[in-house]
Amino acid sequence: MNIHVTHDPEPGLYIVATPIGNLGDLSARARQVLEQADLIACEDSRVTGGLLHHLGFKRPLVRYDDHARPADRERLISAALQGPVALVSDAGTPLISDPGYRLVREAREAGVTIHSIPGPSAVIVALTLAGLPTDRFYFHGFLPNKAGARDREIAALAAIPATLVFYESAKRIAACLAALHAGLGNREAAVVREISKKFEETRTGTLAELAAFYDEATPKGEIVLVVGPAIEEGGETDEDAVAAALAEALATMPPGKAAGEVAKRFGLDRKALYAQIMAERDG
Template sequence: MNALKLADLTAGLYLVATPIGNLRDITLRALDVLKQADYIACEDKRVTGKLLQSYDIENNGRLLVYNDHSKAGDRQHIAALIGQGCSVALVSDAGMPMISDPGYKLVRDCIDLGLSVTSVPGANAPLAALQLSGLPSDRFMFAGFLPSKDQARFEIFNELKSVEATLVFYETAPRLQASLEAILATLGDRPVAVVREITKMFEEARRDTVSRLIAHYKEKGAPKGEIVLLIAGAEKTDYSDAQIEAMLRDALETMSSKDASAFVAEQTGLPRKQLYNLVLSMKDA
């Protein structure tokens, strides 16, 4: 059998990756699915319409809107089409569907209904940024967009303080400086990478410590374009549970629960909230 021969699509949901910048970053299989699918569910008809035009693929009224504003009824409609024997391609404006977009609800519903779900993989900004970052890639955690509020950013960094894996986020240019300052305040002066405009003409990966990047962007101004922010993970702690409890008990002899948690957090690098909860459980025991 010829592996490059075009196969007819069967009824089901097809998760199709689209380019994240360079239009040549699309697979032959993705093009086949976009040509053949009975319907194409997309975030924005204008964006996907232009994409199809770039590859000389006919629209023929096949586009359906599925985005952050879609409701359960929209998912039910798409599932009903598949149940009637149709093939539906799901695309995002750029990259892999399901990566920081609403696609998972549709996939979940299709799985629950016993409908076929197929991945047609391709370009992915977080993974491309990880490749370019120079940070460890054997263990990583993608956490989507960072919150827009300062307090929420501090909270998420504190929650992830002890994660021993490279942390990967989406961030906007206007908020980058505030996020770097929050990282320095909560996680310390870790190695980070700011990767922007991936696969585009002005692609850039800037790698340094947090403090140096803060100084760089204060001098040069915020970068332009779409940004992936990567942070080195926590170093593996050498403290056992028994040692941590002993440190907390010693601190509690002269400090409040809150201050003891903060003190031991500073000593061990563990999240303050985690230690505070441990203090409460020790008192209840």
Template structure:
């Protein structure tokens, strides 16, 4: 990164004012480059003084939705110009932003909420800025992923952030199956209208693991429900889609050794005596913790060999 002492003082952006804690203050100049700034995920007070000062001192603020970001900047008396940068205009805007950075501008990158680059288009801008030799600085702060993780009551020593799963059930189940043996707490984003279906698919593919559903984190109606995947799926299916932003967390797989192939075959053969292939696979998957897709494929083979 570019050190402040190494920067030509004529290139440093000029001080700008902001309001915090009821007082008006001048922001110190910031060095040229791209400043990746975390912003609140709901509660506007969840922002660092450094983040406010960076937004005030930047030549422009690159925002996912300028309407949302305008409210944040106005709340803190920041008048820095906003530039829209989102998935629909990224390819067109990125060269212009990189050109400004090459000319020595200090630009602040924010998302609608939380830490940029997590499920937003900022990654390519950061990657290309670094490739062009531009200094990239992190101004850390709120993150929905971490906020949900610390209240879920699930293991935090390892976690895997997946983001949004595919919207269609077949593709969603296929992806969930690929995550079955990841030895960590799984973290997902999901839309309220797909939540019940998503939880049902998670239970079907992963077994009835402990889980949590965090909603409206840091906001007035923040709630976190904890339980098994099946129980949570039944609750949200009965109640209908909740309102607000959703984070779903699922506990890691059982640390018990994977069931041996011979034992799996023995269990499946016994189940197939009285159950259909589908039901036998579901029963043995729940009993052993083995991925349902893998068990189903083996059940099909065994059922076929009996014909």
């Protein structure tokens, strides 16, 4: 058996993943680095200060965010050459849709040793909860606020043969789902919110189904949206998928309810589906 002995952190830049919900998700190694760091670079000192208060210690904090200047990076690099400097984001793994890559690049060029302390990542957790293919995935972060720019980016993503992962705000989720449905077709998807928190929820369905649901019920909390890949050539077509869904629904539901459920899932006309069911039964 190999036993890893933890030593005091040496000089360098330590990229430290912090909890995205449950504070118990912080690793023992991450805690040790934070406790012994000469300096902690963070997005918001109030957020990181609250985490340190929960852990029971204080360390010097310096702000490092999207507005950081070259002089801010020079200060951190100089400190990391002399002792351990930790880089954290407000939650999750730094650099994943957060500032930091310039600091890492310039620190390496200056001869600083870079360490990454693995831990929580909303992208990875959402993928494990979604029940969609994970052999290949593309993380896009946030789509643009403006509809035109958003639609152009979605069009560019349509040809990527992988599961797509986005961050999205609660107030924009319905519009985002509708735009993805229009630009990508009616793919399978999952809305994962409040990861690792008390009200964690994963809702799955097609883009049309999810868009309709959130159009009526605006969610709360932080959201990761996972969209499955397009159906490959030679795979199941939309028509085949509808037929399979109808057969499954009719096994446990009356025709009217089955038509309603499948219509909602695929964004189809309920009356037309009901008529199709009855015609097939009469035939």
